[in-house]
Amino acid sequence: MSVCLAIPGRVVEVLDHANGLALIDVGGVRRTVNVGLLDAGTDELAGQWVLIHVGFALSRIDEREAMATLQLLQEMGADYEQELAQLRASAIE
Amino acid sequence: MRFADEFRDAALGRALCSEIRALVEPGRTYKLMEVCGGHTHSIYRYGIDGLLGDAVELVHGPGCPVCVLPMGRVDDGIALAGRPEVIFSCFGDVLRVPGSHGSLLDARARGADVRVVYSPLDALAIARQNPEREVVFFAIGFETTAPSTALTLKRAKAEGIANFSCLCNHVTIVPPLRALLDSPDLRLDGFIGPGHVSTVVGARPFQFIPAEYGRPLVISGFEPLDVLQSIHMLLAQLADGRCEVENQYSRVVAWDGNPRALEAMAEVFELREHFEWRGLGFISQSALKLSGAYAELDAERRYEIPGVSVADPKACQCGEVLKGVIKPWECKVFGTACTPERPIGTCMVSPEGACAAYYSYGRYARAGAHEPEVAV
Numbered sequence: 001m002s003v004c005l006a007i008p009g010r011v012v013e014v015l016d017h018a019n020g021l022a023l024i025d026v027g028g029v030r031r032t033v034n035v036g037l038l039d040a041g042t043d044e045l046a047g048q049w050v051l052i053h054v055g056f057a058l059s060r061i062d063e064r065e066a067m068a069t070l071q072l073l074q075e076m077g078a079d080y081e082q083e084l085a086q087l088r089a090s091a092i093e
Numbered sequence: 094m095r096f097a098d099e100f101r102d103a104a105l106g107r108a109l110c111s112e113i114r115a116l117v118e119p120g121r122t123y124k125l126m127e128v129c130g131g132h133t134h135s136i137y138r139y140g141i142d143g144l145l146g147d148a149v150e151l152v153h154g155p156g157c158p159v160c161v162l163p164m165g166r167v168d169d170g171i172a173l174a175g176r177p178e179v180i181f182s183c184f185g186d187v188l189r190v191p192g193s194h195g196s197l198l199d200a201r202a203r204g205a206d207v208r209v210v211y212s213p214l215d216a217l218a219i220a221r222q223n224p225e226r227e228v229v230f231f232a233i234g235f236e237t238t239a240p241s242t243a244l245t246l247k248r249a250k251a252e253g254i255a256n257f258s259c260l261c262n263h264v265t266i267v268p269p270l271r272a273l274l275d276s277p278d279l280r281l282d283g284f285i286g287p288g289h290v291s292t293v294v295g296a297r298p299f300q301f302i303p304a305e306y307g308r309p310l311v312i313s314g315f316e317p318l319d320v321l322q323s324i325h326m327l328l329a330q331l332a333d334g335r336c337e338v339e340n341q342y343s344r345v346v347a348w349d350g351n352p353r354a355l356e357a358m359a360e361v362f363e364l365r366e367h368f369e370w371r372g373l374g375f376i377s378q379s380a381l382k383l384s385g386a387y388a389e390l391d392a393e394r395r396y397e398i399p400g401v402s403v404a405d406p407k408a409c410q411c412g413e414v415l416k417g418v419i420k421p422w423e424c425k426v427f428g429t430a431c432t433p434e435r436p437i438g439t440c441m442v443s444p445e446g447a448c449a450a451y452y453s454y455g456r457y458a459r460a461g462a463h464e465p466e467v468a469v
Contacts, residue, residue, distance in 0.1 A: 005131070006237070006289050019248065034214060036244050037354045051292070051345065054184070054234075055212025056241040059292050059351065065344055068316060076138070079444045086185060090211040093218050 005083055006053040007073060008066035009033065011045045021092065026052065027070070027084055032092040033057055055092050102318070109321040110144045116328040117148040124150050124280060125327055126417055128270065129287035130157030130445025131315050137454040139317040149324065152279070152417035155269045155373060156287050158234045159186045159443035160415060163369040164403040166262050167192035170231045172399050173260060173392060174205040180223060182216035183231035185209045186443050189436060193403045213245035213259075220249070220257035229392050232261050237289040239263040239381060240354035243361035246383070246390050260392040261382050263362065266290050267298050268379035269370060274306045278418050283327040285320065286312035288342050293358075295350025296338050303336040314342040361387050369402055371439055372412025411438035414447050421451040428452060 009026035020036030022045060035045060035057045049066040050057035061069075073080040117123070127133055133153045136142055142151045155161055167190050174181035174197060181197070188198045188209065201207040206226075210216045213230050220228035232242045242259060249257045266287060273279060286299055291312045299310045309330040313323035323341045330336060340346055361384060368380030383391040392398070405411065409431070410424040421427055421440065431437040433449050440448035 006292075020244075034212075034241070034244060037240055037351060037357070039351070039353060051289075053289065054238055054241045055214050056244065058237070058240075058289065058354070059345055059347075061345055072135075072316060076134075076444075082185070086209070086211040090215050091218055092212055092214040093221065 005073075005079070006051040006058055006069075007080075007083060007087075008049055008061060008069045009052050009057075010066070011035070011048050011050060011057075013046055014042045017042050022057075024050070024052065024057070026087055029084060029088050031087055031090050034092065055090060106144075106318055106321060109318065109325055113149065113321070113325050113328055114146045116325070116332045117146065118332070122148050122150065123282045123328065123331070124152050124417075125283050125285060125324060126152045126154045126273070126281050127285040127313075127320075128154040128156040128266065129285075129290065130160065130443065130447070130450075131288060132285055132313060132320060133157070133447050134445050134450045135315050135317060135320055137450040140454075141317060141320055144321075145324065149328070151285075152281065153414065153421075153447040154284075154417060155273070155370070155415045156235065156266065156290070157440070157443055157445045157447070158238070158264065159190060160411065160439040160446045161264060161269070161370045161373065162187070162190055162233060162262060162439060163371045164191065164193050164405065165369060165399075165401050167196070168194070168403060169398045169400060170260060171195075171197060171200045171205075173229050173396055174200050174207050175203075176227070176396070178227045179206065180219055180226050180228045181205060181207045181231065182210045182219060182228060183207070184211075184233065187231060187233060189442050190439055191406075191436060213242050214248070217245050217249055217254065217257055220254050224256060226256060228257050230257070230259050232259050232263055235264055235266050235287075235290050236293040236354075236358070239362065240293060240351070240357050243354075243357040246361050246387055247357065249390055250387060255389075258390050258392040258395050259383065260398075261362070263381040264368065264370070265364075265379055265381065266294070267301070268376045269373060270299075270302065272373060272376050273416060274302070274308070276416065278416060281308060281417075282331060283308050284310040285323050285327070286310045286338070288312065288314055288346065291340075291342070291346045291350065293351050293354045296340050296346070296348050297350070299338045303338060307336055309336050309339070311339045312342050312346055314345065360384070370415075371405060372415040406437055409438040411440045411448075414438075414440050421448040424448070
């Protein structure tokens with residue numbers, strides 16, 4: 001992974017309220033991400049866009065920001081592909 | 094991708110560039126440091142440094158966590174990875190960082206159980222699945238990443254996962270900036286402030302830069318137009334005789350940062366008295382270690398760690414690159430003995446490192462002009 005990279009994803013559903021875990025869709029890849037750093041209650045997160053860094057949602061963003069960031073990342077090519085590949089291998093519990 | 098267009102509008106970019114040029118005081122030059130490796134990457138990727146005219150120079154800063162990792166800490170990690178009971182886990186970027194006797198990748202080739210994880214929570218999952226082994230997570234990163242390690246350690250403690258520990262190399266962004274401002278090597282006129290770090294720490298910690306050093310800082314997004322707009326805001330401040338912290342990236346960065354992340358960090362970590370940075374030397378109160386409450390999860394307390402400080406290879410000029418004193422292509426080994434495939438220095442390892450970013454993108458723009466100079 002690239003330590004500086006934060007990638008946008010959309011919260012599909014909250015899986016574990018106690019441990020702050022949610023299922024998030026990142027470019028078609030669905031993985032568990034920790035949402036415990038967000039200031040929102042977990043029940044209001046479904047459908048929200050978030051910026052994800054090393055398996056944690058760092059902040060909520062709007063759709064416009066998410067799309068722009070995704071395009072920037074896609075233009076990075078190999079680095080973004082590698083990040084997605086590592087996300088795919090992630091199995092946060 | 095209709096939403097992205099407004100961040101990419103070529104006409105807007107050209108207009109910003111001509112406004113930037115119009116703000117330049119005749120005869121004056123401007124040295125602006127982009128602190129974050131993500132910005133360095135954008136600048137080379139989109140050739141932003143070539144759009145600004147001769148008066149504005151962009152200087153790359155120390156904000157790439159892989160780049161500032163000293164050899165001694167890599168050696169400490171390799172020593173732990175060599176223990177038969179240990180599963181050593183780290184981010185992929187760390188694998189190829191050279192220590193004094195090779196990298197973690199070399200250690201893996203010698204039989205060490207070194208595993209790449211996407212998240213510290215993946216390392217914790219490995220610990221749950223392998224109760225008979227000891228899982229060490231090699232934590233690196235600035236305040237962007239430290240809260241994730243903090244939450245992982247909180248979870249490990251709450252669940253009582255005793256076979257998990259953390260070798261903590263987290264660093265903080267303000268002390269190296271202060272060290273750079275105190276350094277006589279470099280006269281900077283302003284800073285393009287880090288985007289993701291500021292998501293966590295907010296804008297407030299940077300206020301000492303205008304207050305004590307009289308330099309402006311603009312927190313910036315990563316789109317090419319974000320970076321151009323931030324440069325414009327810096328030059329406008331300088332032209333107006335203003336000097337403050339401004340937030341160009343307010344659509345993501347809150348002025349006070351992320352309070353939950355800061356709370357988690359305050360609970361789990363405390364400041365080290367000093368920490369060694371590659372190329373920058375020892376900087377006081379510049380890094381984090383596990384607090385007393387998390388001592389049982391601290392790999393430095395659980396294991397004997399060599400803890401030896403190792404000088405960088407003589408040929409390597411990462412220190413000068415990290416301080417912005419030289420450009421990547423001015424290093425003697427750039428692109429010849431030191432490449433992303435076989436890096437000598439850390440700046441060539443991470444895609445956010447100035448040398449790797451320049452190697453991937455910038456050198457084509459300068460091909461011919463500089464390539465003969467980098468031959469060793």
